[in-house]
Amino acid sequence: MAFYVAQFLTGLASAASLFLVASGLSIIFGVTRIVNFAHGAFYMIGAYIAFTLTERLSGAFGFWGGIVLAALAVAMIGIIVEMVLLRRIYHAPELFQLLATFGLTLMVEDLVVLIWGPDDLVGRRAPGFKGAIDFFGQNIPSYDLFLIVLGPVVLGILWLLFQRTRWGVLVRAATQDRDMVAALGVNQKWLFTSVFAVGVFLAALGGALQIPRDAVHHAMDLRIIVEVFVVVVIGGLGSIVGAFVAAVLVSELNAFGILIFPKISIILVFLVMAVVLIVRPWGLFGRPEAAARKTPGLTVNPWRPLTPNERLAALAALVIAATLPLFAGNYALTVGSEIAIFVIFAVSLHFLMSVGGLASFGHAAYFGLGAYGIAFLAKMAGLPMIVCLLLGPLLGCLGAAVFGFFAVQLSGVYFAMLTLAFAQIVWSIAFQWVDVTGGDNGILGLWPSSWAASPPHFYWLALGVAALVTIALRAMVFSPFGYALRATRDSTLRSEAIGIDAKRIRWTAFVIAGTTAGIGGALFAYLKGSVFPDNLGISLSVDALVMVLLGGVETVSGAVIGAIVYKALNIWLISQTDLSKLVLGGFIMLIVVVFPKGIVGMLEMLAQRRKKASPPASPLLAKPIESAE
Template sequence: MAFYIVQFLTGLASAASLFLVASGLSIIFGVTRIVNFAHGAFYMLGAYVAYTLTDRLAGALGFWGGIVAAALIVAAAGALVEMILLRRIYHAPELFQLLATFGLTLMVEDIVVLLWGPSDLVGRRAPGFKGAVDVLGQSVPSYDLFLIVFGPVVLGILWFLFRRTRWGVLVRAATQDRDMVASLGVNQKWLFTSVFAVGVFLAALGGALQIPRDAVHHAMDLRIIVEVFVVVVIGGLGSIFGAFVAAVLVSELNAFGILVFPKISIILVFLVMAVVLIVRPWGLFGKKEAPARRTPGLTVNPWRPLTSIERLACVAVVVLLAALPLLGGNYALSVGAEIAIFVIFAASLHFLMAVGGLASFGHAAYFGLGAYGVALLGKMAGLPMIACLLLGPLLGALGAAMFGFFAVQLSGVYFAMLTLAFAQIVWSVAFQWVEVTGGDNGILGVWPEKWAASPSHFYWLSLAIAALAVVALRIAVFSPFGYALRATRDSPLRSEAIGIDGKRIQWTAFVIAGTFGGLAGALFAYLKGSVFPDNLGISLSVDALVMVLLGGVETVSGAVVGAIVYKALSIWLVSQTDWSKLVLGAFIIVVVVAFPRGIVGTLETFLPRRSPDQGSQAILTSHAETAE
């Protein structure tokens, strides 16, 4: 019993830092409506700056002064980021704001390595809390007990700040109705800056307080941001008390999961988040909001099919690309095949986002399932490569069918977070089911057969499948099904009134996107000759989002351009510089600021507008009449 009590106290201590970071993210989202992916980066910066101030400048500030000073320094940096970057894109689509904060995260990851080096750093022990306290015969670090008390104290301070001060009243009012607050003469710019600074301060303080417990390293940001998203969603967006309760719940699940459910310990928190989202989409303590009508910030202009000249131009481009083996070596062909594969992956997510209005944060799940599908069929069942390519992606389709059934019941950020939860569940299964997936060692030796083994042959295969996949998805966009899906995206009530079953249509689109994502994963497994749990990871899902947003989510073909630019640039930068993330992150930010509609979307603004194809309008009218 004593051991379990100590384990419970350890969970409470971990909950303190997690609550600080989650409350900061919840405050920022509640007012600015920015899903701040860089919040984990500020947490990491807080830890690094605190390490420097408490270890190398301890004589000047002392340990606790260094902790507070580190949080204030990072908060000031956060305020500058808000004024210099985020103010410029508040009116851009919200997904582009997510993209900008992702670019900032990439930059910070390289900056900390540049300033502090790649090695883990071990911070000083907290003065006055270096020993342990005996609890029922078990030793509990006294610093853990300090954190257990500190968490509720911060909760009380935040409650007072938001309930008993004028600033807090304005923040709560802005959370409910920003336009009304602006009409009352409140300077929204400085209100947003102060809110962002407070949120960053809490994140940095959470990171700084961790240095006596954990080593400081440059992967802290991605590790914490996933858990923080889970906490915020479970507790309810904008609810500080909900973030506290959810932080305790998640930390205790992490503490006891390895003891009670060792086989599914990594999955537990995501299972809980999935259940909460399905039963109560707005979180345990959040407030129900009106359902989102479309992807946040998405306003797609009427699309038109390609003209005959444009079709010929596309064919000519594919023919020119097919001639690459005559000009490039094996490395160029390998890079070309990888880019073609990611064109399929990005196009599948783009179909779901642009046509369906559904922004998935876990699309890598179906990419990875397709990869594992061909690996298991080829290695264990001994099926030929053609059969594996046909059947392997069906595992992605099956996963999309299962998860999509629940996901399409939600909308907006709740839909996105549920897809993230499902993706992390699949990743956890792949990581822990060692007997089947090989766990972290992966499945090796997934090589293509002799007819497709040469770099040129595999490149041609990947290019051909990519071209066919893009054509198939484009046909789906301008089919009666595509029009029904777009009607559901734009006006659920009107589409329901003419007899369109919106949820069934969206579920079908989810399955289609998952199938094509699985196809990309299947080809990727043959390209690399192996499959690992990383093929299901959140970083790959974010890559897909970046490709779509860079190309232009409000376009039909933006994903193709976005995938080519992002993947080619990232591969080239890795070969040219040790600071590829810094350069790539800066490039992403420049694109977001200078081209808020994406590369293709911006180019389209310089082209003369044409009305939608009349035949397409006839198809839409016919579908509506049939539905009636």
């Protein structure tokens, strides 16, 4: 019994940091409507700076002072980020904001290694809380007790701040209608900056307070952000009380999950999240999301199928691509195959994201599942390549069917967070379930059959499949199903009112996209000859997002161009620098801030401008655009 109580208290103590970070994320989201992916990065910097300060400053005062100073310092960094980056993207679509803050996270990961080195750092114990308390034979660290008290105290302070101060009233008002707050004489910019600073302070404090418990390392940002996403999905984005309750719940589930499923404890959290989503889709304390903000400048040119001439041009491009083996070497062909595979991956996400309006932040899960499907079939069942290629993607299909069912209950940023959390769960299983997946060592020795083994043959295979997949998905965009999917994206209200079951349509789209990604993953497994957990990791998911954005999220064919350009750049970049995350992160932020329409979007805009040199100004336009803001 005492053991369980001790385990319970450990869970409560872990909840404190989780709550601090999650409440910070919620507060920032409430006002700025930005899901700050970089919140994990701020948490991590908080821990690193606190580590340095507590090492330099001596005594109890030095330690506690160091913790607070670290949080304040990170809050300052947060203010700079808000003023330099976020102020430029407040009016951008949600997806772009998530990506920009993700770009920041990538940069921070490399910077942290540059400054503090790649090794884990073990911090000082907290003065005054070094010992442990004996509880019927169980040792409970007194620092844990401190954290257990701290959580509710912070909750109380935040509650007072938001309910009893003018600042709190203004923040709650801005949460609902920012422009209206400005129209009542409040300086929005200052309000946003202060809110962001408070949120970042909480994240950094959460990180700094972890140093007596855990080692500081450069991957702690992703770990916490996934947990925080789970917490806010369960608790309800925007609710501080919800963040607290869900942080306790998740921490306890982790603490006891280890006892029940030692290998894959994360399953328990997933099950609870699934139940909450079915019973209360907006989280325990959340409220239904307000109608998603329409994107200003959303494409007003309805999509159309290719004209015969454009079809000829596409065919010509394909024929030219097919002649590559005639003059290129094996390395170039391998790169070509990889690009073709990523075209498949990108168009599958494009279908979900651009056509369905569902930006998945965990699309790599289905790519990776396709790859693991191949590994299981080829290594364990010993099936021939052609059979594996046909059956392997079904694992992606299955994963998409299961996770998609839950994911399509939500939309917008909730959907993004949920898909990310699902992908991370799949990754954890691949990573932890060593008996089946080989864990970090992956599964090796997956070689194509002889008919596809030579680089030219494999290239033709990949190119052919990529062409088929692209054509099929494009046909679907202009099929009745494609129209229905776009309808659910444009207005759920209207589509339900004309008999469309939006969730079933979206679920179907999710499964189609997941299966297609699985096809890409299956080919990828044969290309590399191996499968690793990274094949379904977050960075691969983000690669897919960047490819679609780079090509142009509002266009039909952007994903293909985006995949080719991005993958080629990426392969070249990795061969040139060790700081690829730093460069990639900067690149992502650049696209979002300077180049939001993507390559194809830009080209279309230029073509349009040439067509009608001066678009007739129509005052009739005033209404729809005004209401879209």
